[in-house]
Amino acid sequence: MSHIGKTAVHCINPDCQRPYPQPWGSKFCTSCGEVLHLLDRYIPIAALGSGGFAQIYTVWDEVTQTEKVLKVLVEESPKALELFTQEAEVLVSLRHPGVPKVEADGNFQINLSNPKPRQLACLVMEKINGPTLAEILDNYPQGCPEAVVINWLIQALKILQELHKRQIIHRDIKPSNLMLRTPVSTALPNQGGIGWEQLVLIDFGGAKHVKMARLRQESSSTRLFSSGYSPPEQITGGNVGPEADFYALGRTIIELLTGTYPPDLEDPQTGVLQWRNRVNVNSQLADLLDEMVNENVRSRPASAAIILKRLTKITQPSSSSLSTNWQKFLTQVAHQWQVLLQGIEQSFGNFGKTIRKLVLWIFKTIYQIFTACLSTIWAMLLAGLGAGVGTIFGFILAYHTSLGVRIAEFISTQLPELAQNSQSLGGAEMLLFATAGLGTAFGITVSGCFAQRRRLFVTSSMGIISYAFSWLLWRVISANGDRGEGLVAAVAIGVFLLALSIGFRSHHIVYAVIGGFGAAMGFATLLLLEFPTTALQFSNSPTLSELSLPIAFFSSVGMFMSFWFSVSYYLIVPGLKLLGWR
Structure with missing residues (x-):
């Protein structure tokens, strides 16, 4: 049974005083007396952590002889149960390689009696072996390679295309909710190897069914959002549609490219993301991402198909043009200037902060004036x-x-x-x-x-x-x-x-x-x-x-x-x- 081995069982009773380790083969917990062998099929073997209102475990499925993930609802509020049931219904209805697979009988409840009678909602789903994009980003503080990020963006859009076709809005897209099915090494694959990692969208606890024809008339019934990624209409509890997922995905992609948490990129006065000067990416891709994260819903792309079509044009090889060569020239100038600024900053390392900031500001201002003049001449x-x-x-x-x-x-x-x-x-x-x-x-x-x-x-x-x-x-x-x-x-x-x-x-x-x-x-x-x-x-x-x-x-x-x-x-x-x- 994989690397964990048949050595111990984990009790899933939230109130158990000593949930682990329980002897392998035991039917009931030696501490609280609750059942360990769920539905005579699933055996909890390790705790993976917690997420939202739930506790996550690795379980062994004795029918398929594979490891799976068990999500247990520990919050007792009606709203938490509603969201949990909603997630189960969404995952059971989906059959896509970019979504964790859940069998029809994977959603069930078990009865607990200690310390008081209650029912515990459970959801068993496919286990995705691999890192989240947030974990990968930890190894790339300056941002991931553009070609790799574009590959992830395309895969994520194809997943959203399937969800939106079924009138499902995820509402919680962020790097920690995107995983790679296949484990990767500490180094990302080069461009020639892109494509073998399957991106998977997880955590459908905030997913919502919407009726497109009534989207403008009905307000969102549940106010859920992730700070830094969710759009304004979701944060304020307004109507949400596919554009909300595009906004969150756009901010996620910008974070993957820059290595910077989106709120740290916001202009303090306008709230617009100021990220283009932090990374050298295709200008058409940057334009597309800026449209995806526009605060105005109507200014964002209307569907995943539209974004994919534009990405196809961006990624297709084309002959070099004067504009492309000019952009490359400006990029080289910017790179050399940044190197110069870094050298100046190091040279003034022993001076006071005020003098150093003043000198850097002067050089940055000169650089901005220089690039503005070049751009003006080019136009x-x-x-x-x-x-x-x-x-x-x-x-x-x-x-x-x-x-x-x-x-x-x-x-x-x-x-x-x-x-x-x-x-x-x-x-x-x-x-x-x-x-x-x-x-x-x-x-x-x-x-x-x-x-x-x-x-x-x-x-x-x-x-x-x-x-x-x-x-x-x-x-x-x-x-x-x-x-x-x-x-x-x-x-x-x-x-x-x-x-x-x-x-x-x-x-x-x-x-x-x-x-x-x-x-x-x-x-x-x-x-x-x-x-x-x-x-x-x-x-x-x-x-x-x-x-x-x-x-x-x-x-x-x-x-x-x-x-x-x-x-x-x-x-x-x-x-x-x-x-x-x-």
Whole structure:
């Protein structure tokens, strides 16, 4: 019988004065007289510890000749019995390798008489041999390898997918409730060996059946939560759905990556986890985890399938790009800077704490300014490049296909007062604006320099719409006045509308106002420096050589826009948050 051996039995009576050791083969406890051989099948042989309202034992199953786990309810309250019974029903109904197996007859009660008559609820389940992720994390104080954690995340999501399909919410996901079925050595397997450890979700004492159709109308009947992992709606006793499990799983994964307890990562003013600067992970994975731990339920992913689909895109190998190489460069710079900071900190080890903290603060501030400048330059380059490419693409469509003529015909039909000049000119201009907006939006989104969500389709579509609208505004204004003033107004409105669609984390109106006003003022400065207002006028049969001024115009707008987005991200928005505007 495994490594324990048939040497002694453990009495499960909570009031027994000497529960262990009892002679092997005894039917009754020599101390309290209670039954030892449960259902003539299960023999308790060792205490494993306690959890919640229950005591946990290793038992020997004489029918299957295997070790199993016995969970005994020692709390006598009706609510504890309700939760215990609920856990048993959930586990009996599930058949998944990521959930401990419980037979149909694994939930039973035994009668006790000493010191008073009572019934003891018992639950026998499969024994999972292996460590919890909390135990593994003890060996990795700086966080576990990203590839291994992603593997665990995928397995956990597949377990949740099965639970949620059965309308079961776990409500208590954390590292100590996730185990690896197969024992592992002190070192985690390398990436080539990932996949052989089966992740298992345990402790279904807080699990809850929900009716999805009535989820919004009914409040949670039982207020249970784990500090540091449970979402706000669960802590306050509100409605909980699958998103509550995603929140707890997201915080668990962040802890596994950083090695830091989630509350220790929270911003003291906003409560948002500040963890990205502690570990180098895939930026798309970081975005996904940030969405999972969003305090707003509706901002979290709606299902495990959606998260798994995004993880598939993240883990699929792809060719290197400029953005990827740029992120690697910044990572290397950050690593070298951290090494420098550590060396400086050691050098000042004999100085007073105040001097040491001051010096470190100065160097950290310089580093933050340096990285902010690099990110700003990168965003400006990509936005300018995207605008230039979009302009060239729009020029080809407008003047070398029939699309420009068709748009002009549509404009002349719907808005005849705007088509005072050549119809092809009006349609071509609008197409040029639209494609430049598409390229600008794409460039800003790909840069990822403002922690924005990478919603390429939404942002690119809005880039087309906002720039096309700005063209319309320009034609209306320039029909009654100066073309320069019209262009300044068009720039302000186009940037304002585009900014609203970029997935900034907060303060969208601030980014829109500052970006629109700043870009307009930047272009107004160019006009004062005698930038020609005829930049978008072409000959009757234009050639590519005439594109230099339009490219300069749209690229400069994109660069001005990115610059002022950066000013908002690094200066204005943090200042507003400091003043209390969340």
